[in-house]
Amino acid sequence: RKGKEWKIRKEALDAVNPLNEKEIISFLLFFSFIPKEYRELSFFQPVKKIIERIESSLKLEAGNRDILYESFGYEPLFSRRFIPPREESITKIVDAILKECKVRLLRKDRFKGSNEFREVYPINLFFYEGNFYVGVLKDNGDYRSYLLSTVKIMEVKEDVKLPPFLRKKTKKLRRYRMDFMEKDPFIFGVELNYDSFDLHIENATVFATQFSTEKNSDGTYTVLLVGYNGPRFYRQFLLRDFEKIIPPNGHIIEIAKRNEIKKKFEKEWPHLPPPSYDLEKNKRNFQAFLEAINHYLLQRQEALSPLLKKEKAKWE
Numbered sequence: 001r002k003g004k005e006w007k008i009r010k011e012a013l014d015a016v017n018p019l020n021e022k023e024i025i026s027f028l029l030f031f032s033f034i035p036k037e038y039r040e041l042s043f044f045q046p047v048k049k050i051i052e053r054i055e056s057s058l059k060l061e062a063g064n065r066d067i068l069y070e071s072f073g074y075e076p077l078f079s080r081r082f083i084p085p086r087e088e089s090i091t092k093i094v095d096a097i098l099k100e101c102k103v104r105l106l107r108k109d110r111f112k113g114s115n116e117f118r119e120v121y122p123i124n125l126f127f128y129e130g131n132f133y134v135g136v137l138k139d140n141g142d143y144r145s146y147l148l149s150t151v152k153i154m155e156v157k158e159d160v161k162l163p164p165f166l167r168k169k170t171k172k173l174r175r176y177r178m179d180f181m182e183k184d185p186f187i188f189g190v191e192l193n194y195d196s197f198d199l200h201i202e203n204a205t206v207f208a209t210q211f212s213t214e215k216n217s218d219g220t221y222t223v224l225l226v227g228y229n230g231p232r233f234y235r236q237f238l239l240r241d242f243e244k245i246i247p248p249n250g251h252i253i254e255i256a257k258r259n260e261i262k263k264k265f266e267k268e269w270p271h272l273p274p275p276s277y278d279l280e281k282n283k284r285n286f287q288a289f290l291e292a293i294n295h296y297l298l299q300r301q302e303a304l305s306p307l308l309k310k311e312k313a314k315w316e
Contacts, residue, residue, distance in 0.1 A: 019057050032072040042087050080130040085148040092153040093134050096122045102160040106152045121162050124174050135176060137166055145179040176271040184229035185275040186285035187256050189246035192221050206240060211259045224252055226275050229289045248282035
């Protein structure tokens, strides 16, 4: 008798092929990185199918199924932004990235207040401060990053592929994020108290560009890092409870050299300009950083002072 050919649907295969323990743990930890607002967007709906497979694997009763949705979560910062992205654009952007082809898009310029048509090559998609951004290459090789909610994909041009001279640049540029370079890098240090209680754990860090951690006799920690004279850096830097700021000096520069931080930048942060080992240049950039912070704090003080005076007057 001639045997019959059997076909099985992927959905049915998934149902009879439950996730193993390592896959379940890996997925649930990954799931916890997704903010609640994004879990409700349509392009994350397939995640629910995986949750159903986990339910099947763990043989959870109906009353216990919330454990998968509620026990693994993302706690946002109070200042986190959320701008709903154009969901229909995400599918087209991912498709263009994987196929290395050009798209025609309509972008709303937030500064000019106008809409502009552009033809570009999407090369990456990244998440920053609660929002998705897409990194693109222009025909001349210039890299730009667009807030995804300001972009509408009009057409994916599958027949217009990334040209060879641009493909050579993408290996490095795919790891870029924002389209502006942080300016005036410098090497300095801080002494931390409250924020340092977990620094005894190996490889623990408080700052992304931290390269050295040393415990002091009084229980505080001295952390060495690379800073930048720009609002993205100093606004986040000021959130830390530091006891003391240590200006650039010869000792710090020598530690930076021993740690070969320039190589670390090439490997881990290719989109950030590495600092110089020249002490005088570090001092100049550090001084500019202090002046920028002072200006920033004075602006906040001007906003608060009238309110503080008004509240004080109520009690006098």
